[in-house]
Each structure stands twice: as structure tokens, then as C-alpha cells.
Amino acid sequence: MSPRTTPRRRPARRLPATLAGATAGALVVGLAAMPAHAESGTDVPIGTVARTVGDARFEPGPCPRTADPIPDLARARCGTLTVPENRSRANGPHGPHGPKESKGPRAHEGRRITLAVAIMPAESRRPAPDPIVWLAGGPGDDAVSEIPMALAGHLNRDRDVIFMSQRGTYSADPVLTCPNIDEFNARALGLVSNAPSTGRLHVDATRACRDRVDGLGADRSAYNDIESSADYDVLRKTLGVKKWNVFGISYGTHLALNYMRLHPKGIRSVGIDGVLPPSLGGGAVTWKAAREGFDGLFKACAEQPACNTRYPNLKAVFLRLVSELEANPITTTVTVPVHPEPVKVVLDGSNLVTWLTSATHVAEGVPRSIDELAHGNGQRIAEQLAGGKYSPQAIGRVAHGLVYGIFCSQWTPYESRADVIRGGHRAFPSFPRSMLANAPQLAWLHDDCRAWDVPPAPPWIRDVTRSDIPTLALSGGFDAQTAASNGAYVARTLSRSHAVTVPYVAHVVFADSPCAQTITTSFFADPAAPDTRCLAGLQPPQFEIAP
Structure with a gap:
């Protein structure tokens, strides 16, 4: 899944320095000559005939x-x-x-x-x-x-x-893209993830997106x-x-x-x-996904003698860091090539989970980054978080009108905030309760969906x-x-x-x-x-x- 709060999944080889996704595109060209092949029994290439x-x-x-x-x-x-x-x-x-x-x-x-x-x-x-x-x-x-x-x-x-x-x-x-949401998600790296004030700003960005979509005459x-x-x-x-x-x-x-x-x-x-x-769509399954993906990576390190010797008990170290940082976040600033000013990053428990959710794409460096953080140096993790959020590929590309249309009609009507918390506790029983309602990739979703205000899809959609x-x-x-x-x-x-x-x-x-x-x-x-x-x-x- 690649929801609204994180850059989408991309090949690791395209993410050496940041966790930003590389999308590609262009404008152009019409119907150049193509090798013909059968379209419903004819020799007309697919897509060359107008049809109603x-x-x-x-x-x-x-x-x-x-x-x-x-x-x-x-x-x-x-x-x-x-x-x-x-x-x-x-x-x-x-x-x-x-x-x-x-x-x-x-x-x-x-x-x-x-x-x-x-x-x-x-x-x-x-x-x-x-x-x-x-x-x-x-x-x-x-x-x-x-x-x-x-x-x-x-x-x-x-x-x-x-x-x-x-x-x-x-x-x-x-x-139905809303660059204001992408820009807020970048700025939100400098905020405490689960603070009520952060939630209010998150919902404000969603309302602005809703107003933009309505201004285009779209039916949400x-x-x-x-x-x-x-x-x-x-x-x-x-x-x-x-x-x-x-x-x-x-x-x-x-x-x-x-x-x-x-x-x-x-x-x-x-x-x-x-x-x-x-x-299964909702916050509970994203907690389960995070646990399975993290465990797969930690197990691979434990089974590799050099990794296990240099970074023993990596899983326990990570879980401890999440709880410690949720209670006492650390703040740093990093330089992002595409951003003229230094970027403030708050490393709290939720941001650490967000980072690892995407960093499994660049798994080779994960144990070293966690170890550095455990020794007081969170610079590499902060740089990867900021590089992903501030990347040009993370701004103005995602159709948030479609994102909320699906999540708010097909997910949140059928999964309560309590369901999300229970799913988080099952996956990570040691995590503080304060962070369990905001599942990975889905922060403040129930509040956002109240602002988005669309009717539930029929129950059979589940x-x-x-x-x-x-x-x-x-x-x-x-x-x-x-x-x-x-x-x-x-x-x-x-x-x-x-x-x-x-x-x-x-x-x-x-x-x-x-x-x-x-x-x-x-x-x-x-x-x-x-x-x-x-x-x-x-x-x-x-x-x-x-x-």
C-alpha cells in the first residue's frame, strides 16, 4: 500500500540516498505506426479505433x-x-x-x-x-x-x-491532487507526531484539500x-x-x-x-504489515554472522528505541538538496516506525542506522525521512481525492479507532498506547475522514x-x-x-x-x-x- 503519508514503494536501486520514489512521465506522441495484431479477431491494433x-x-x-x-x-x-x-x-x-x-x-x-x-x-x-x-x-x-x-x-x-x-x-x-497535503506532510516532520495540535493541523490540510476538490466541481x-x-x-x-x-x-x-x-x-x-x-483494509492490517516486514529484516540480520555479531539483538534495540523516543523525542536538523533551508526533524516513536516502513527497501543500511541512533546519532534516519518527504516526487503527484474517497467510504466506516489500537497492540505489545491509534501510513485517518464527509460504501465492499x-x-x-x-x-x-x-x-x-x-x-x-x-x-x- 502507498497511502498519503509516505512516498510510495519503489525499487531500492532508485533510493540510494533518500526514500523518495522516482516516478517518470512525458507528454506526447500520437499514433505512430505499430506492429498490428488481432483486436477481437481483426488486424487492427488495440487503441486505434474510437468506440462507444x-x-x-x-x-x-x-x-x-x-x-x-x-x-x-x-x-x-x-x-x-x-x-x-x-x-x-x-x-x-x-x-x-x-x-x-x-x-x-x-x-x-x-x-x-x-x-x-x-x-x-x-x-x-x-x-x-x-x-x-x-x-x-x-x-x-x-x-x-x-x-x-x-x-x-x-x-x-x-x-x-x-x-x-x-x-x-x-x-x-x-x-484531484492536493499539493498542500504533501507540503504539510513534509513540514510535519518537525512536529511531534501524536500531539493533538499536529492532528488538528493534519485535519486542516485535509479540509483545504476537500475545498479544492469541491471547487473543481468533483463529486467526492x-x-x-x-x-x-x-x-x-x-x-x-x-x-x-x-x-x-x-x-x-x-x-x-x-x-x-x-x-x-x-x-x-x-x-x-x-x-x-x-x-x-x-x-482487511484499515489501520490494523498496516500494524500487522509493519511487524511482519520488520521481523523479516531483523531475522535476516540475525542469521548473517557478521550482522548479528556487530548488531546483536537488533529487534530488541529497535523496539526499545521506539518506546524511548515516543516518551522523549529528539530533534535534529538536516540538509535536503532540493530545499534551500535546513529541515527540522523530530525523531519520535511514530516517525521511527514510519522510517522503517519505507527503509525496508534499502535494507542493507537499516541495522547500521538503528545502531547509530541507539548511540545518539539519528542523522542518517532524519536525512532519509526528510529526503523522502521533500523530494519533488513526493509533492503534487498523489490524487488525495481518490485516496480519501476510498479510505473514507470503504475503510473507516468499518473499522473503529479502537480496532486500530487493538491491532497495534497485537502487533507491538511494547509500544506506548499514545501511538497505537495512528497506524503506520494512516495518521489521523478517522479525523480526516470526518472532514472529508462521504457516505459509507455498501457493507458488501468488505x-x-x-x-x-x-x-x-x-x-x-x-x-x-x-x-x-x-x-x-x-x-x-x-x-x-x-x-x-x-x-x-x-x-x-x-x-x-x-x-x-x-x-x-x-x-x-x-x-x-x-x-x-x-x-x-x-x-x-x-x-x-x-x-
Whole structure:
């Protein structure tokens, strides 16, 4: 998962100095000549024909704007999908999904929104007829900006890969990003995490975002898994694709699990990486994820003689530091290359947990950083926290309108603050109660959702997904954002599933692990028999040993 408070999961090789994610993007190009392949029995390439299906229309056109240059878009076939913003309004009071209350003015009635589409051609000269559709993480990440990750893993080896920006995200219209929240999250590094005054400022930033979204005329109640699942269903139909495969990462797994039960027709297979089940969504599962990811890393250090000798009892040291810093935070200042002034960082228990949740991506340096902190030097941890929050990739990229639309309609109505505290205590019984209500990555969420003010989704949105669609559930042994055990959890009710944990890798293994990439592409080639032989040769990281 990659919620609103931390930079998203990215490959460790892209994060040597900070924990900032590197996204990429570009504007451009239309319909360059592409190798033709069958689209529903024709020789017309997917995405070159305008088509209307019901109240949705796909139009070929230029590739979308992106936050960073994406040279590969020069080879893409692009266009836009136009859909109703709120299908319950567009289809009458009961809509296609049953009765649904909506907030906001009547001006939303019949409003339509536009979603950017980019289709990257297969590497093969004779691609398979069933493409892959990519579901981005977040919630709130832009799918088109994740093209470099997909191509680096050769996901398009044998199939075209389709990227559609989910509603509200950077390449869509309207764009429901709120840079003020990202900027506040950076400044909040200088505040005590769990102080009531910090919570009030957090909610103030959320209200400002809500007002911005309302000012754009957007219907806050229409940004959720139900509407997004319908968007993907009509995308497949308007592209003329009879069968496709789904690949979701992080939050995209949450959406994929709902999509495959709401609109199963036309789905050949589903890959999910960094699994976040809708039935578990909330603070309790993020506490569990943090515990599993931290334990995986601590165990790897303990099993490596050099690491264990230099940093004995690393887990106990970390747990002790969290409690000590929550009671007596330390304050430091660091220099961030992209920020002109020194940055104040308060290292308290919650910020230490936040740091390690992302630092599992750069696991090699974690034991050394914890040891330095235990000896009074928190500079490296503070620099990584500030580098991530102040990075250009952390500002103005996430669609907080979609983030809150999902969390506040599908999560907080079905999980109380007491549930979060109990989940935190189960995972970390030694942690002070003062920090348990603010789960990792989800600080002040219940307060934010009261300000966001959208109606709850139907209770069935929390049901487990039951399906016989072939599914690959990938997890990482160091994943501290979505628990590795979630893969086995969803596999119990997916009758043709394969749950695979890739050891020594953090959140979203496809981004970091050539082995995970091999498993994924082999699964889409033959969903009954993914090739997992590479798992046997994987080795733990070589942890940094301080002199």
C-alpha cells in the first residue's frame, strides 16, 4: 500500500540516498505506426479505433501529460476514456450497483470525466491476443507514470500492456491532487507526531484539500473501487478486447480483488503484488504489515554472522528505541538538496516506525542506522525521512481525492479507532498506547475522514473475493506496507491461485526482483504453472557493517 503519508514503494536501486520514489512521465506522441495484431479477431491494433459502449467512449489521441519524462511513450498508442463521474446519478436513483446516496450539489448530475489511456506494445513481433492491464498503486498513483517500472520488468514481453489513469489521478481530468497535503506532510516532520495540535493541523490540510476538490466541481462520493472497477470494465469493451489479464500493485491489488468479483467477465488471469485485501483494509492490517516486514529484516540480520555479531539483538534495540523516543523525542536538523533551508526533524516513536516502513527497501543500511541512533546519532534516519518527504516526487503527484474517497467510504466506516489500537497492540505489545491509534501510513485517518464527509460504501465492499479466475498473489518477505501473509489470506478463497513470497524483498517485488519478474511473466504465459524455480537461489542482502 502507498497511502498519503509516505512516498510510495519503489525499487531500492532508485533510493540510494533518500526514500523518495522516482516516478517518470512525458507528454506526447500520437499514433505512430505499430506492429498490428488481432483486436477481437481483426488486424487492427488495440487503441486505434474510437468506440462507444453504453455511456462510455474511447477516443484515440495524443499521449497524456506526465510528471516526469517517459521516452517510451513515443512508442505508445494513446487516447482517452470518457465515463460518467457517478454512475448512480447517470443511471437514475438506483444506478447499476443499487441504491447509493451521494454528497454534493445537483450540479454533479450527468457530469463526465476523462481518463488517460496509454498502450505499450509488446516486445514480441507476434504478441499474444490477450493484453495485460496495469492497476496502479497508492491509492492515488498515476498508472501512466508507472510505465517505466512495468517495462523494466519486461511485463510487455509477450503482450501489449494497457495503462489507464484511475479517476482523479495525475493524467486524468479532473486532477484531484492536493499539493498542500504533501507540503504539510513534509513540514510535519518537525512536529511531534501524536500531539493533538499536529492532528488538528493534519485535519486542516485535509479540509483545504476537500475545498479544492469541491471547487473543481468533483463529486467526492464517486471516487472509489466500485466506480473504478466499472471504468476498467468499459475500457476493455471500448478497446474491443475480449479477454485480458490484470496486474495490480499495492493498492492496485485492492482494486483488482474488487474488480474481479464485480466484473469477472473478460478476465483471463489476475496478478497481484503487495496484496491489500479489501476485507482487511484499515489501520490494523498496516500494524500487522509493519511487524511482519520488520521481523523479516531483523531475522535476516540475525542469521548473517557478521550482522548479528556487530548488531546483536537488533529487534530488541529497535523496539526499545521506539518506546524511548515516543516518551522523549529528539530533534535534529538536516540538509535536503532540493530545499534551500535546513529541515527540522523530530525523531519520535511514530516517525521511527514510519522510517522503517519505507527503509525496508534499502535494507542493507537499516541495522547500521538503528545502531547509530541507539548511540545518539539519528542523522542518517532524519536525512532519509526528510529526503523522502521533500523530494519533488513526493509533492503534487498523489490524487488525495481518490485516496480519501476510498479510505473514507470503504475503510473507516468499518473499522473503529479502537480496532486500530487493538491491532497495534497485537502487533507491538511494547509500544506506548499514545501511538497505537495512528497506524503506520494512516495518521489521523478517522479525523480526516470526518472532514472529508462521504457516505459509507455498501457493507458488501468488505466481503472476501471468491473466484476461480487464475490468480498469482506475490508478496515480499521484507514488505512492511502490506503484510506478506495477505497473499495466503486471499488465496484461501481463490480456487485457482498461487501464493508466492519472494524473500528479502520489500513492498512490490516486481519493482525490485528479477526473480519476481520471471515468475510474473511466466504466470501470464501459463496461469496454471508459474515458474518459481528462481526462488531457490535468492540470497539475503549484505548488510552494511560499521567500522
